[in-house]
Amino acid sequence: MTSLTTRIPRAPRRAGAGSSRRSAVVRGALGFLALFAVAEVISRSGIVKEAFLPPASVVLMRVGQLLVDPEFLGQVLATLEAWAIGLGICIVVSVTIGVLLGSSRAAYSGSRAVIEFLRPIPSVALIPVAMLVLGNDAEMKIALIVFSTSWPVLFNTIYGMHDVDPIAKLTAKSFGRGRLSTLLTVSLPSAAPFIFTGIRIAASVALIVAISAELLAGASDGLGRWMLDAGATGNRPDLVYAATIIAGLIGLAINFVLVLVERRFLSWQPALRQTDKGTA
Amino acid sequence: MSVTTTGTDLLTIEGLGHVYEGRQRHEAIGRLDFTVPEGAFVSIVGPSGCGKTTMLRCLSGLMKPTRGTVYLGGEPVTDVPRDLALVFQDYSRSLFPWRTVAGNIGFVLPRGLPKEERAERIRESLDAVGLSGAADKYPWQLSGGMQQRVAIARALAYRPKILLMDEPFASVDAQTRAELEDLMLDVRRRFDMTILFVTHDIDESVYLADRVLVLSKSPSTIVTTMEVDLPSPRDQVATRASEHFVQLRTEIAEMIRDQSTRRTASGAGAAAADTAP
Structure with a gap:
């Protein structure tokens, strides 16, 4: 429990596991260094023109500058705001609908055809419709995010509800719990790992959709x-590359936070369990 | 009859019968009539597939029987009664893996209970099953025998008048099983608990109970009722070695064997019914 990286070992650790972990980190760092060197050489030597691929050192410097640029950070915040609101609405709506559909076989089979029809529509294909109805402000982004992220959360909630052990529900009933109480205290916690997996998928999809909508719809x-x-107006490839890297870093950071949340609150699920038996 | 019973019947079963309708109609329970006196330890033993689980679900109000009535403390059981707790055979599925041991026990306590009283009742029931140190552990961190102890502690914390146990020790090893059997005898003594204990183990049924009901294969009926007048306290070695114990268990074993041979001889119809759920 000393640092974040050692908090929960995925597999039982044996002697020497620490050193192999360290060498994995070293190898990963070497890989990055090699990528950096290759990109730098390709650009500096003129194999690819600087206008297409600025030197890696320049891009990295731009990343550093952008991370302290208030104007740029304001734009990032606008994206993250749409991301958070969209994801929030998606979770509330999809989990609610998923719980309802997951609790009733009839509702599930009745709604399947509609869901299977709506689901394959690529969210990017909805941008024109969204623009037509909602303009190019945050509402448009949020609506697209909600549409595209609803599916993974909805399906995972339904599967999670179907996976609830009937004996667990029967146990709650035998101790006098009614249907609503059983739903809240047994079915929902039991389905939580499934739901959270859906939310993790949704979180990365939401970021993709937010940035796509801004790019394609020319959001405000x-x-x-x-x-x-x-890119188009400023003709600054170094800044575009730097912003791309930052977008990737945001995605990484979001995933990292969600993994921490999952390990903190859902550590009971079989995949994350730490039993004492490994040391016995 | 044992010394601890008061004579009044806590649980009365009248003409209980259950049929599973559907594509494969299956009559699980033929007709059951019996009583469980207050303070008694009654075992029900029968061959596998004799509708024991169905019977317990009907008694505990989880399922509505096709025929007959169950009375608990004189009142007919229509819904899940407050004064009854059920211990499931499958403890690992009955305990909630997202709650700690204390959380699992706290689940059955009244919601308005003050914090200190809640903690006290959790501690008390864990003490009763010899698991005082396990409150903050998760069920899946414990061995099978310990998990079943948690399930028993949870049932005790609910403070029922009667415990129904559905083959609770069927999936633990022999040593653990003997410990849990003695635990039940101890719990019964300490809490003056009335216990209805379903098992397929003949020795276990005799060792624990004041009275053993022998069930036939489904559609189940009671083949015989046997009073167990073995001295208390029971002892895993001495009681099981006593001549009287051996005589009782032999009688029951013969009766169950006769049941199964008779059923098999009666033709394919009965055999087909056995395979239905």
Whole structure:
């Protein structure tokens, strides 16, 4: 429990596991260094023109500058705001509907055809409709995020509800719990790991959709809009590359936070269990 | 009859019968009539597939029987009664893996209970099953025998008048099983608990109970009722070695064997019914 990286070992650790972990980190760092060197050489030597691929050192410097640039950070915040609101609405709506559909076989089979029809529609294909109805402000982004992220959360909630052990529900009933109480204290906690997996998928999809919507619809603000301006109008490939890297870092950071949340609150699920038996 | 019973019947079963309708109609329970006196330890033993689980679900109000009535403390059971707790055979599925041991026990306590009283009742029931140190552990961190102890502690914390136990020790090893059997005798003594204990183990049924009901294969009926007048306290070695114990268990074993041979001889119809759920 000393640092974040050692908090929960995925597999039972044997002697020497620490050193193999360290060497894995070293190898990973070497891989990054090699990528950096290759990109730098390709650009500096003129194999690829600087206008297409700026030197890696320049891009990295731009990343550093952008991370302290208030104007840029404001745009990032606009994207993250749409991301958070969209994801929040998606969770509330999809979990509620998923719980209802997951509790009743009839409702599930009745709604399947509609869901299977709506689900394959690519969210990007809805951008024109969304723009037509909602303009190019945050509402448009949020609506697209909600539409595209609802599916993984909805399906995982339904599967999670179907997976609830009937004996667990029967146990609650035998101790006098009614249907609502059983739903809240047995079915929902039992389905929580499934739901959370859906939320993790949704979180990364939401970021993709937010930036795509900004890029394709020329939204009034956001990271995508900023990249559009830097590239097409400003003709600054170094800034576009730097912003792309930052977008990737945001995705990483979101996933990292969600993994921490999962390990903190859902550590009971079989995949994350730590039993004492390994040491016995 | 044992010394601890008061004579009044806590649980009365009248003409209980159950049929599973559907594509494969299956009559699980033929007709059951019996009583469980207050303070008694009654075992029900029968061959596998004799509708024991169905019977317990009907008694505990989880399922509505096709025929007959169950009375608990004189009142007919229509819904899940408050004064009854059920211990499931499958403890690992009956305990909630997302709750700690204390959380699992706390689940059955009244919601308005003050914090200190809640903690006290959890501690008390864990003490009763010899698991005082396990409150903060998760069930899946414990061995099978310990998990079943948690399930028993949870049932005790609910403070029922009667415990129904559905083959509770069927999936633990022999040593653990003997310990849990003695635990039940101890719990019964300490809490003056009335216990209805379903098992397929003949020795276990005799060792624990004041009275053993022998069930036939489904559609189940009571083949015989046997009073167990073995001295208390029972002892895993001495009681099981006593001549009287051996005589009782032999009688029951013969009766169950006769049941199964008779059924098999009666033709394919009965055999087909056995395979239905």
